Amino acid sequence: MSIELDAVSKSFGPVEAIRNISLTIGQGEMFGLIGHNGAGKSTLFKLMLGLLPASAGAVRINGVATSSAQFRQVRRHIGYLPESFVSYDNLSGLEVLHLFADLKRVPRAECGRVLRRVGLADACGRRLHTYSKGMRQRLGFAQVLLGDPELIFLDEPTNGLDPEGIADFYSILREAQQRGATIVITSHILAEIQDRVDRLVILDAGKVAALGTLAELRARQVLPSHIEAQLLPGCGERAGAALAHLAGLTIIVDGDRASIACAAAQKAPVLAALAPMLVDVTIREPSLEDLFLGYGGQHARAH
Numbered sequence: 001m002s003i004e005l006d007a008v009s010k011s012f013g014p015v016e017a018i019r020n021i022s023l024t025i026g027q028g029e030m031f032g033l034i035g036h037n038g039a040g041k042s043t044l045f046k047l048m049l050g051l052l053p054a055s056a057g058a059v060r061i062n063g064v065a066t067s068s069a070q071f072r073q074v075r076r077h078i079g080y081l082p083e084s085f086v087s088y089d090n091l092s093g094l095e096v097l098h099l100f101a102d103l104k105r106v107p108r109a110e111c112g113r114v115l116r117r118v119g120l121a122d123a124c125g126r127r128l129h130t131y132s133k134g135m136r137q138r139l140g141f142a143q144v145l146l147g148d149p150e151l152i153f154l155d156e157p158t159n160g161l162d163p164e165g166i167a168d169f170y171s172i173l174r175e176a177q178q179r180g181a182t183i184v185i186t187s188h189i190l191a192e193i194q195d196r197v198d199r200l201v202i203l204d205a206g207k208v209a210a211l212g213t214l215a216e217l218r219a220r221q222v223l224p225s226h227i228e229a230q231l232l233p234g235c236g237e238r239a240g241a242a243l244a245h246l247a248g249l250t251i252i253v254d255g256d257r258a259s260i261a262c263a264a265a266q267k268a269p270v271l272a273a274l275a276p277m278l279v280d281v282t283i284r285e286p287s288l289e290d291l292f293l294g295y296g297g298q299h300a301r302a303h
């Protein structure tokens with residue numbers, strides 16, 4: 001399913017939570033939504049889910065406006081994991097999932113399959129008050145998968161998951177993507193989503209601060225690459241001299257180590273100049289975190 005936001009704004013009294021956002025998310029895309037606390041991520045989610053009416057503009061899913069009567073049909077194909085998945089502590093995992101299956105009009109027989117897929121098959125008879133945070137999150141995810149939704153919204157979905165759980169989670173998402181599902185995801189762990197989403201939007205105070213692939217965002221912001229060089233003993237000063245002919249570098253030499261911040265095009269000349277005295281080298285490209293801080297201005301914080 002595709003999503004189209006057409007000059008969408010949303011105000012709560014005097015608070016302009018979303019300001020004139022236009023963007024399109026294509027079918028089968030894995031799309032990331034990033035922003036500091038209060039940037040408008042949850043509001044944008046609720047607008048896309050049709051849970052909140054826009055103050056101006058239109059949200060369309062597969063061409064159907066969320067404000068229209070036909071949207072009820074579309075909603076059946078949407079899975080949503082809210083930021084905190086609250087459920088009933090006295091019910092077992094399977095009983096909770098049965099409730100969701102009934103609400104979604106999905107056969108209860110599907111519950112076993114999704115519980116197995118999220119790794120809760122053995123624990124599904126246990127009551128929720130015995131579940132860890134990660135297990136609850138897996139159950140929330142199982143509820144999303146019921147009925148093989150064509151559009152999946154996940155708000156901070158990996159909260160409480162251990163590294164194995166996170167890897168599992170993304171492999172399930174990739175399966176959903178391979179069968180054509182569109183996925184919109186928020187995360188405050190920027191390093192985690194930066195290599196997994198196809199495109200992302202950075203929101204700042206309700207506006208689009210940046211939109212595109214990670215490579216596009218990097219190229220637009222022209223952030224430096226960082227070269228960390230381990231030098232042969234006693235070569236610190238020589239390294240400074242060897243780099244002197246290259247303009248625009250930030251060089252810090254500390255004993256036999258040199259840290260150089262440079263434009264992408266200067267990486268090769270820097271390495272060539274240092275080659276005779278190099279023992280080891282690591283190159284760090286700008287991360288999503290760096291971009292986020294750059295684009296978010298004074299509000300920027302990794303949320």
Ligand SMILES: Nc1ncnc2c1ncn2[C@@H]1O[C@H](COP(=O)(O)OP(=O)(O)OP(=O)(O)O)[C@@H](O)[C@H]1O
Binds near residue numbers: 038044
């Ligand atoms: N129901 C509401 N009534 C009044 N103001 C609201 C309401 N919902 C959101 N807001 C305001 O809209 C702005 C955006 O909030 P939103 O919850 O969308 O941000 P967020 O990016 O999801 O933040 P967080 O990362 O903290 O969850 C904030 O200033 C918030 O206080």
